[in-house]
Amino acid sequence: MTAIAVTIAGSDSGGGAGIQADLKSFSANGVYGASVLTALTAQNTLGVTAIHDVPPDFIRAQMDAVYSDLKVNATKIGMLSQQAVIHAVAEGLEAHDTGPVVFDPVMVAASGDPLVADEAVAVLIDVLVPKADLITPNLHEAARMLDGTVADGEAEMSRQAERLKALGAKAVLLKGGHGSGAESVDLLLTDDGETWLRAPRHETRNTHGTGCTLSSAIAAGLAKGAPLVEAVRLAKIYITDAIAAADSLQIGAGHGPVHHFFEFWET
Template identity: 50%
Template sequence: MNQSPPVILTIAGSDSGGGAGIQADIKAISATGGYACSAITALTAQNTCGVEAVSPVDPAFVRAQLNAVLYDMPVRAVKIGMLANQAIIREVAAVLARSPHLPVVLDPVMIATSGDPLLDDDAMDALINTLIPRTTILTPNLPEAARLTGCPVPTTTEEMYALVPALRKLGCPYVMLKGGHLHHAPESLDVWISRDTCQTLSARRIETPNTHGTGCSLSAAIASFYAQGLTPIDAGRAAKRYLTDALAHSQQLIVGRGAGPVHHFFAYPADESVYLSKHALVESHALVK
């Protein structure tokens, strides 16, 4: 019997450069064994050098995309990224309220790489009050965690752990606090927070400029692994391993003149002859059959 991969719905902005946002989500979900469908919240004109323009999608059309997917597709998990504004946040929250069984992984995209805020105060309030309490796993980086809690941005592992009580008060069952911004640390350390425990997830730090879309890819992979039956923390561990390998292989991609993307499909052969030979073998078997 043929078995379909689990369906993961990603709700995020589109990256015309292909390295982050919806495009990165689809790649990460596909590479980790899921089937990706999407609802686009914003269009961006961007590349590896930066973002040139952003155009939010009409909230009613965001709702239409969500309704179309959820009506037809057996969605097993939802990943949320860039939401652009308060109206879109409230639409997404209202639609998800009708599907309380669906696990949600929320990557709170609110601060640009330049440090500029991507959500105004009204949108932040809507995110904190309507969407984060509905979230299963929250995946903030250090600047995002600081803005969510009103605390200073951590500069040490000890300061990361000091954020734990404030992050728990947000009402989300699980938080994966990402420590990638601690560039001086010899390892990449994240703190996995549940309601009563904390654990450190560590991996080797990959020195590469190709970090575009890392947050999107990690949260999408968590949703994919979770939809395949892993526990929340095991999904976090598996996604961290996947992202570490995708970063380690990122130098194999020569894409753009700025901060390049990770290599989502590092585990697949890049040699066209390998694919062609496999494809020919399948065709020959079909002819014999």
């Protein structure tokens, strides 16, 4: 049986993040990808210039079409910028067999442009977080979800991960890529305890789409039947290598994308 994953997220017209990054990540990790678009962005490596939200009833129509026909093994959720969109996605999740749900609470683009309205953050927490098998906030997203400050150090990451899990998610991956130091350190918190994942930090400005790519790689692993800790571990290796190879691409004048197909392209 072909492993299938679905991404429910916004489109990045520049191709580096969002739906486009998710589908590339699914493919690079050996999984067939389907998609449900929640928003269109006018976006490139320099920033986001416009966002057009997809009507909620059309989002539900996309979900009904995909899940009624495809045997979906995992679902990744990304950019949901409006309250009505969040509710539409939540209703669709309840109506269908989605497989494990990986929710990446995308709130700010790599360029610093906000992607989620302030009033939608509380709805994301109340409505979607309890439906997720894993949430994957970075340090800044975690701070916004907790209405606090950005974690400084592993002890504070541990405390914030506990608070995030208390919001209702089955597991939390708190990503430390925006931290400092020679290593990029992430914390996976499950009912079984903490797992710390460490990798060398590669200095590059071409990190557009890292969060989307990592969360969709995790969903790909889950779609193929990997246990959560193993799916996260393999996805961490994949994104580290994709970042390390990012400078071999020459895409745009700003924050370029990671190299999703570093294993397959000659560069």
